[in-house]
Amino acid sequence: MRPGNNGLFIPGPTNLPHPLRFAMDLPLEDQRAPDFPNLTLGLFEDLKRIFKLDGGRVFIYPGSGTGGWEAAITNTLSPGDTVLASVFGQFSLLWVDLCQRHHLNVEAIDVDWGEGVPVEQYAERLAADKEHKIKAVLVCQNETATGVTSDVAPVRKALDDAGHPALLMVDGVSSIASIDFRMSEWGVDLAVSGSQKGFMLPTGLAIVAASEKALEATKTAKCPRCFFDFDDMIRTNKDGFFPYTPATTLLRGLRASVDLLFAEGLDNVFARHHRLAEGVRKAIDAWGLTLCAKEPKWYSDTVSAICVPEGFDGNEVVKVAYARFNLSLGVGLNKVAGRVFRIGHLGWLNELMLLQAIVGAEMAMRDIGMPIDIGSGVGAASEYYRLTAAPVAIEAATALRM
């Protein structure tokens, strides 16, 4: 063990808040106890408020985001169904791969890494699909590999304009509970998240929200499913139980997570993420570097993928930061391996924590010989944070400290 904290600035798992740690520091419990539903029934309802879902259901599986993808797909589609998707990073790519392994026919539009969902192309394909062969449209709201956020609402509009009945599925693994997400307003049918990012918990829960329309689709969907079967969950969840042993400790943590998100207020959570991300972007400018995200409209408030100049290796920055400064940054994945390194800025964070990542990245970049003026990025970010820090009333500050 190295002394002091590891600076955890990968884009998930994120920092574990003390109240969540305390909430999970309890004896293991009986998942069939008559009072167990006191925990779970309220949690199912409150998660709907986080997803902004009216009607429908939220399912909590032992698993990770990948399991959530699988649950969404297998419960609502049949082998051979056509799915419209786009690939612009490692995670949008992996979701397509998962669909193909379930024998779906994926129309995957290749997009430059650094851009997001190609809404115009989606609109064209949907308008041309008069026979409604496309059964689902996939959107990765926040592509964690490239730090690109896509608007979901225009995809809903493209579906509506075409009068198309396909299900709208959203990967919100690195956005939900950090970046605004409005499931019912945007007509999203399935939304997938995991415990280890915006929910600030250890990995171990896949959280999947389904609209009434998605629940209806399960009646005809023929993809094989067992562990992820919505029906089995509904039968037991309605009384507050599960079809198999749930991750009780993580559910206690999830209760605390939802309470923490509500105490701060979802809009404040989103605003905090935006402000923290803006500070990182000030640092990147001051370093003379650019984001992988090509235009401001794609900039992610949860993760920044930072391009390193020709002749340098982004993964070396990550290695040096870890080895010399006990700082965990995100490596570049797949097509952008070596070309970028990532700073995760989501979850339980404030500006001084994030400055640690910025200064550490700066030192590591200097170490590998990049022409970075020491203090430039951290100076720009700290000045931005200083100028934008709100004067907080004593009572509010006490409540937030929790």
Ligand SMILES: Cc1ncc(COP(=O)(O)O)c(C=O)c1O
């Ligand atoms: C956008 C996105 N989708 C899906 C996943 C897969 O989630 P997991 O690693 O929890 O299975 C990740 C993981 O980082 C992700 O960032």
